[in-house]
Amino acid sequence: MPHVVKKKPTIESRQIIAQSRFFQIEQMDLVFSNGVKAQYERLCGSAASAVMMVPMADPHNIILIREYAAGIEGYELTFPKGRIETGETPEQAGQRELMEEIGFGARRIVPLRDVYLAPGYSDYHCHILLAQDLYPQKLKGDEPEPIETLTWPVDDIGSLLNQSDLTEARSLLALFLLRDYLAATGA
Amino acid sequence: MPHVVKKKPTIESRQIIAQSRFFQIEQMDLVFSNGVKAQYERLCGSAASAVMMVPMADPHNIILIREYAAGIEGYELTFPKGRIETGETPEQAGQRELMEEIGFGARRIVPLRDVYLAPGYSDYHCHILLAQDLYPQKLKGDEPEPIETLTWPVDDIGSLLNQSDLTEARSLLALFLLRDYLAATGA
Numbered sequence: 001m002p003h004v005v006k007k008k009p010t011i012e013s014r015q016i017i018a019q020s021r022f023f024q025i026e027q028m029d030l031v032f033s034n035g036v037k038a039q040y041e042r043l044c045g046s047a048a049s050a051v052m053m054v055p056m057a058d059p060h061n062i063i064l065i066r067e068y069a070a071g072i073e074g075y076e077l078t079f080p081k082g083r084i085e086t087g088e089t090p091e092q093a094g095q096r097e098l099m100e101e102i103g104f105g106a107r108r109i110v111p112l113r114d115v116y117l118a119p120g121y122s123d124y125h126c127h128i129l130l131a132q133d134l135y136p137q138k139l140k141g142d143e144p145e146p147i148e149t150l151t152w153p154v155d156d157i158g159s160l161l162n163q164s165d166l167t168e169a170r171s172l173l174a175l176f177l178l179r180d181y182l183a184a185t186g187a
Numbered sequence: 188m189p190h191v192v193k194k195k196p197t198i199e200s201r202q203i204i205a206q207s208r209f210f211q212i213e214q215m216d217l218v219f220s221n222g223v224k225a226q227y228e229r230l231c232g233s234a235a236s237a238v239m240m241v242p243m244a245d246p247h248n249i250i251l252i253r254e255y256a257a258g259i260e261g262y263e264l265t266f267p268k269g270r271i272e273t274g275e276t277p278e279q280a281g282q283r284e285l286m287e288e289i290g291f292g293a294r295r296i297v298p299l300r301d302v303y304l305a306p307g308y309s310d311y312h313c314h315i316l317l318a319q320d321l322y323p324q325k326l327k328g329d330e331p332e333p334i335e336t337l338t339w340p341v342d343d344i345g346s347l348l349n350q351s352d353l354t355e356a357r358s359l360l361a362l363f364l365l366r367d368y369l370a371a372t373g374a
Contacts, residue, residue, distance in 0.1 A: 006262055006335065009255060018205035020212045022228045022308070025205065028257060030331075038331040040257040041209045043230075068196060069306035070215060070227040075193055076306050115356040117305050119256035119263050121209070124305075126356075144217075144225040148193065169302040169313075169357040176363035 007033040017041075043122040050124065051094040052081040054112065054174050055102060055131040057151050062178070063102055066148040066165070077166040079174060081126070090127040098131055100141030102149050106131035112177040117170060128174050130181060154182060194220040204228075230309040237311065238281040239268040241299065241361050242289060242318040244338050249365070250289055253335040253352070264353040266361060268313070277314040285318055287328030289336050294320035299364040304357060315361050317368060341369060 009030040018025040028040045055063040069076040080101040084093040091109050098104050110130040117124050152160050157175050160166065196217040205212040215227045242250040256263040267288040271280040278296050285291050297317040304311050339347050344362050347353065 006253070008261065009331075011260075018207045018210070018212070020205045020214070020228055023205070023210075023212050023230065025207045025210050025212075027207070030255075030257075032255070032332045034332050036331040041207055042257045043210065044258075066193070068217075068219070070217075070229045071231075071309040071311075072303060072306040073198075074195065113359070114354070115359065116259060116354045117356055118311075119259040119355050122258040124258075125354075144196075144223040145219045145221050167301070167303045167312075168306050169304055169360045172300070172302065173356045173360040173363065176360065 009033065009038075012037075041121065043118075043124070045124070048123050048125065049084040049090075050081060050126040051084060051090050051097060052079050052126055052128045052170060052174060053094045053098050053106075053131045054079055054128065054178050055098060055104060055106065055134060056154075057134065060155070061151045061153055063104075063149055063151050064160075065101055066150065067143070068145075072167070075165060076168065077163055078168060078171045084127075090129065094127070094129050094131065096139060098134075099137050099139035101143070101147050103136060103138040104131075104134040105137040107133035107135065110181070112174065112181060115170060115173065126170060128170070128177060130178065154178070196220065196225075199224075228308065230305075230311070232311070235310050235312065236271040236277075237268060237313040238271060238277050238284060239266050239313055239315045239357060239361060240281045240285050240293075240318045241266055241315065241365050242285060242291060242293065242321060243341075244321065247342070248338045248340055250291075250336055250338050251347075252288055253337065254330070255332075259354070262352060263355065264350055265355060265358045271314075277316065281314070281316050281318065283326060285321075286324050286326035288330070288334050290323060290325040291318075291321040292324040293318035294322065297368070299361065299368060302357060302360065313357060315357070315364060317365065341365070 009032045012029040014028045017027045024045050026042050030038050057063050066075050066077050080097045082097040112128045114127050157179050196219045199216040201215045204214045211232050213229050217225050244250050253262050253264050267284045269284040299315045301314050344366050
């Protein structure tokens, strides 16, 4: 399939038009290669890079967490995740999040996929990593309440994909990536 | 797997602290069930519901688009998508987006999955729909430049998953959902 390389629009100007503690909204004036002008808004922020960890309690079970999600004002079944702090590699951030959120470190970390959550209007991107060979190691995090953890058999990912409180595209994708990875490695 | 129903935090106050044409940032003061107070920010906006369409040109090929993505300042390989306008059902919005972006309507639409993009801080959610039995039908959209379309064999979804300009978790998930759906329906 030939890849047509299209000339990117020229950015004529850009400015931050709104800002809060966590978000910055940038307005961009663009001129597309056909001459059409358009104004776009995008989110950009300090937390632009994140990790999501898929931890395996043992070769047959994964660990999930259930935590409060302010966007949907409810509890969401998901994986340990968080932003990459300055100076951290994705793997280091992933180890820290695992220790803070489920009380484990990982002896083996395998990259599954790097993804954007909403490339149309946000520069936020996330490394999805598999964490294996866990060992107990607790780090204090900044969560407002203890995080509920649960384990799930990898043989039963199908039913997990249909849980009503597992709604995020990134978490669902992580499950498919895990399933493919385990099938490809004969696990 | 027993589902522990945790009491949701109480929302003590909420206010819009920043606003632009496309985004609203809301600040919430929460009290968790253990008494801990925390301040959260979330995005909420007029475009909270969207559709992503996975169109099949015929039983053996899907149609993708490549369009400018302001968040990553580059072109992204993705599926036709857009927000659900007031009064539209997801199916109606999907038909409109197909006509505007690739010049087809669909005689058959199958829901694949409803997802949130970032439930931790946004109420934006999206219906991923499969579109089959297409017929030519063009509607004028508001795109600043013609959208490039391309077809891809469903037998080769594996290589599509590894394209460097297909980066969005939602698009990648759509491909896995399609693969499972086609396998389950014996297509």
